[in-house]
Amino acid sequence: MNPCIIPTPAQDVVGDGRWMSMHNRYVQQAKTSEPEVVLIGDSIIQQLQFSSLWTEKLSSLHCLNFGIGGDRVENVLWRIKNEEFDFHSIVKAVVLFVGTNNTDCTPHEIFEGILEIVKEIKYRLRNVIIVIPTLLPRGQFPNPYRERNDHVNTFLVDKFSNEANKDDLTENVYVVKIHENIVENDQTISHHIMHDYLHLTNNGYTRTFGKVYEKLCELLKVEIDVA
Numbered sequence: 001m002n003p004c005i006i007p008t009p010a011q012d013v014v015g016d017g018r019w020m021s022m023h024n025r026y027v028q029q030a031k032t033s034e035p036e037v038v039l040i041g042d043s044i045i046q047q048l049q050f051s052s053l054w055t056e057k058l059s060s061l062h063c064l065n066f067g068i069g070g071d072r073v074e075n076v077l078w079r080i081k082n083e084e085f086d087f088h089s090i091v092k093a094v095v096l097f098v099g100t101n102n103t104d105c106t107p108h109e110i111f112e113g114i115l116e117i118v119k120e121i122k123y124r125l126r127n128v129i130i131v132i133p134t135l136l137p138r139g140q141f142p143n144p145y146r147e148r149n150d151h152v153n154t155f156l157v158d159k160f161s162n163e164a165n166k167d168d169l170t171e172n173v174y175v176v177k178i179h180e181n182i183v184e185n186d187q188t189i190s191h192h193i194m195h196d197y198l199h200l201t202n203n204g205y206t207r208t209f210g211k212v213y214e215k216l217c218e219l220l221k222v223e224i225d226v227a
Contacts, residue, residue, distance in 0.1 A: 004113025107151035
């Protein structure tokens with residue numbers, strides 16, 4: 001059985017209950033906030049809220065950040081199925097970014113898990129716009145995890161960017177290619193883009209998730225802040 005399609009809460013390895021505490025906080029926010037855009041995923045989504053891109057541009061779209069560090073596909077699926085997306089107001093768009101932490105899964109397993117999340121979001125939020133940024137490369141030098149993420153991205157682009165594939169699942173789902181032009185010509189990644197070769201610097205967020213901001217503005221018919 002593909003572990004990515006089985007909703008699973010994250011293991012409390014440390015024993016301090018932080019993951020469940022964050023989940024419960026997000027459930028309360030869903031009940032009390034009125035966001036127009038919700039971002040959900042792993043640490044790369046979580047740390048986005050500390051970037052200048054968030055404070056200067058994304059926050060103006062009335063965003064809510066539901067990122068949790070270390071989250072895997074099956075963890076995000078569990079969170080959505082367990083009240084995090086039970087909003088009392090209309091959400092216009094969801095940004096979904098998860099998969100790089102599923103290091104023990106195949107690209108197709110990760111892809112199938114992302115499809116399950118998309119189905120669950122559509123079930124709960126109906127006609128919401130879903131934006132899926134591609135997975136980022138990782139590691140200073142070429143490695144199998146980069147290749148795996150590239151394969152996941154190929155599956156995502158083929159599924160959601162091919163007009164011939166349009167159906168109820170792919171309707172209103174948009175893949176944004178944020179992984180391009182990060183790897184240098186010598187196949188390395190600069191610490192100016194990813195300080196630990198996994199997580200983005202402030203400049204890295206502008207370079208990658210700036211494309212997500214522009215896509216959201218296009219889809220929500222909001223004027224892009226070019227300042």
